Amino acid sequence: xxxxxxxxxxxxxxVFLVLTIFVIIPIFVKFxxxxxxPKEVRDVYNFIEDLKPGDYILISLDYDPGSLAELHPxxxxxxxxxxxxxxxxxxxxxxxxxAQMAEEAVRDVADSCLVYHGFKPVPGIDYVYLxxxxxxxxxxxxxxxxxxxxxxxxxxGTTLDSIPMMRGIKNYDNIKGVISLSAGNVSDMxxxxxxxRYNVKLAFAQTGVGVADYYPYYQSGQIFGIIGGMKGAAEYxxxxxxxxxxxxxxxxxxxAHAVVIVFIIIGNLAFFLGRRAKAxxxxxx
Amino acid sequence: xxxxxxxxxxxxxxxxxxxQYFVPSEPSQRGYEFVxxxxxxxxxxxxxxxxxxxxxxxWSKIKHRSENWQYSIVALVSMFAMIAFGLSPFxxxxxxxxxxxxxxVFIPIQATIFSLLAFYIxxxxxxxxxxxxxxxxxxxxxxxxxxxxVLPMGPLADPIxxxxxxxxLVPNLAAKRAIxxxxxxxxxxxxxxxVLGIERSYLGKD
Numbered sequence: 001x002x003x004x005x006x007x008x009x010x011x012x013x014x015v016f017l018v019l020t021i022f023v024i025i026p027i028f029v030k031f032x033x034x035x036x037x038p039k040e041v042r043d044v045y046n047f048i049e050d051l052k053p054g055d056y057i058l059i060s061l062d063y064d065p066g067s068l069a070e071l072h073p074x075x076x077x078x079x080x081x082x083x084x085x086x087x088x089x090x091x092x093x094x095x096x097x098x099a100q101m102a103e104e105a106v107r108d109v110a111d112s113c114l115v116y117h118g119f120k121p122v123p124g125i126d127y128v129y130l131x132x133x134x135x136x137x138x139x140x141x142x143x144x145x146x147x148x149x150x151x152x153x154x155x156x157g158t159t160l161d162s163i164p165m166m167r168g169i170k171n172y173d174n175i176k177g178v179i180s181l182s183a184g185n186v187s188d189m190x191x192x193x194x195x196x197r198y199n200v201k202l203a204f205a206q207t208g209v210g211v212a213d214y215y216p217y218y219q220s221g222q223i224f225g226i227i228g229g230m231k232g233a234a235e236y237x238x239x240x241x242x243x244x245x246x247x248x249x250x251x252x253x254x255x256a257h258a259v260v261i262v263f264i265i266i267g268n269l270a271f272f273l274g275r276r277a278k279a280x281x282x283x284x285x
Numbered sequence: 286x287x288x289x290x291x292x293x294x295x296x297x298x299x300x301x302x303x304x305q306y307f308v309p310s311e312p313s314q315r316g317y318e319f320v321x322x323x324x325x326x327x328x329x330x331x332x333x334x335x336x337x338x339x340x341x342x343x344w345s346k347i348k349h350r351s352e353n354w355q356y357s358i359v360a361l362v363s364m365f366a367m368i369a370f371g372l373s374p375f376x377x378x379x380x381x382x383x384x385x386x387x388x389x390v391f392i393p394i395q396a397t398i399f400s401l402l403a404f405y406i407x408x409x410x411x412x413x414x415x416x417x418x419x420x421x422x423x424x425x426x427x428x429x430x431x432x433x434x435v436l437p438m439g440p441l442a443d444p445i446x447x448x449x450x451x452x453x454l455v456p457n458l459a460a461k462r463a464i465x466x467x468x469x470x471x472x473x474x475x476x477x478x479x480v481l482g483i484e485r486s487y488l489g490k491d
Contacts, residue, residue: 012408019407034437038450065392066399097395100378100387135328138321145318197306209402215453216462231435250435256403257432263411264429271415 004277007270015263022259026251033250037235040218044203044225045239047177048078053086056175060182060190061102062094062136067183067207072105073233073246074205075181079109081240083121088165090175092130092151094139094186099132103155124163131155137189144198146170177201177224187214195222205232292482299480339364427452 001009037045051057059078063071082089093102106129114120121127130151133139142150147169148160160166168174178200180190187204194200201224204214208229217223227236230253233246302320305313343357370383377383414429416422434449478484 010411012411015408015411016404019404023403033435034442036443036446038446065395068392068396069400097391100384101392134332135325138324142318142321145314149318149321212453212457213461215458216465219454219458253435254437256407257435260407260410261429261432261436263407264414264425267411267414268416268425271417 002274002277004270004274007266008274018263019256019259022255023252026255029251031251033234033247033254035231035235035238035247035250037239040226040228041232041235042225042239044179044205044227045081045236047201047203047224048081048085048087051085051087051176054088056088056090056169057082058090058092058172058175058178060092060094060178060180060186061098061105062180062182062184062186063207064095064097064183065101068101069249070207070230070233070246071181071183071205072101073244073249074227074236075102075105076109076244077233077237077240077242077246078179078181078205079106080113080116080242083110083113083126084117086126089121089127090130090147090166090169091127092139093132094136094180094189095183096132096134099155103129103131124158125165128163128165129155136186137193140189140193141197144172144194144200172198172200177203179203179205181205183207183210191217191222203227205236288485288488291488292485296480296482299476303480336364 048057059075059082061071061075079089079091089106091102091106093099095102106127107123110121110123110127123129130147131154133150139150147166151160153159154163172178172194178190178194180187180202182190182204183206187206187210190200190202190204195202203223203225204217205227206214206229208231211226211228211232214223214226218226227233230246230249234250237244237247298320301316305317340361343361345351346354346357347361367383367386370380370386371378373380373383410428414421414425416425430445430452431449433445438445475484479487
């Protein structure tokens with residue numbers, strides 16, 4: 001077996017090993033990855049920045065723990081941005097396995113505001129967490145009529161009418177916009193049922209593997225911004241001047257992508273050299 | 286009757302909901318809310334069926350010692366344990382044990398499974414991205430450019446980023462939009478076929 005053939009038939013465990021090594025290295029080697037947020041990310045940031053204190057915003061944390069690495073940093077930075085701007089934040093999740101994770105994120109960011117902003121947002125007055133209800137499409141449609149249809153109570157069992165910030169808040173007409181952080185097709189339901197039926201102003205944060213699917217909605221104006229993958233999360237942290245886990249993870253992502261690129265180049269070199277050698281052999285025959 | 290009643294129900298509700306969408310009046314809205322409630326109720330029955338199916342499949346695997354039957358024990362024990370802890374009068378979903386398992390078992394497991402994707406993508410890229418033909422070369426170059434977007438490329442960073450954005454907003458968008466329109470029209474056609482009783486495979490064979 002020639003060297004080229006060996007390369008072409010490389011056991012995938014070697015790829016796994018090299019990638020593992022290069023994923024671990026950035027944990028110890030610190031360097032800054034330059035970031036320049038594109039328009040679709042800036043649009044989301046600017047939308048929240050342009051809201052006035054007391055305006056209502058709905059952040060739907062529609063992801064499960066599998067997508068925590070990419071979407072949790074966006075949730076953290078965005079919630080802190082909203083709390084710092086004194087917005088009234090309605091949060092919920094349409095992911096059946098994300099209810100507790102979302103609740104902890106909402107609460108933890110509120111707690112950390114005391115340290116970073118000198119005040120602590122009060123549950124029921126500054127923010128509310130409605131929890132999880134099944135059938136995302138129905139929930140989105142139900143909230144368009146009245147938040148009390150799918151969520152008569154919040155996550156802790158308090159009736160919505162007993163929550164000070166929810167008094168007089170009926171449906172999407174009373175909020176400025178919805179931002180859904182999702183790792184799946186819940187985003188499609190938000191577009192079809194939220195924007196399509198109720199004309200909700202909508203933006204998404206999506207995982208890297210799914211983000212390309214939602215650019216048509218951005219271009220058509222059905223959504224006003226997209227934050228895509230770890231890079232998008234890091235760019236959002238950069239805009240919020242709040243570097244967190246996504247900014248750190250960019251080092252790992254840079255190394256991982258570099259490894260994949262190097263492997264692709266090696267694979268193609270081996271492929272071309274092998275093809276040339278084959279052609280020469282045939283010529284000599 | 287077994288087939289005719291479902292066909293009639295599907296026709297009536299299909300037509301009513303299609304008309305309701307274009308009639309934004311109070312009675313139409315109430316009717317819509319009523320139907321939404323019913324969908325939730327039917328969904329709850331579906332969940333009961335799902336749990337029953339999981340128990341039935343798992344139990345018969347264990348009983349007949351089918352291949353990998355041990356995993357069924359883990360699945361069933363985990364399912365009933367989480368249901369028990371979640372419904373427990375000592376804290377329920379907010380209880381310490383439920384949260385402990387969720388935070389220290391469930392979250393790491395899900396995160397790990399999703400992280401494995403990176404390794405499979407790396408291995409698949411090595412094998413798939415070969416410039417064998419003009420089309421595969423286009424795929425290869427597009428993939429390289431999108432990956433290069435996250436690398437610190439110095440003076441090349443801005444042009445590469447612009448090309449990456451262009452690829453997402455022009456060729457990607459054109460392809461995705463074509464697919465979306467196709468899927469949408471296909472969905473409408475299938476829905477019409479079901480409502481009008483032409484497509485009946487959902488009724489089963491009996």
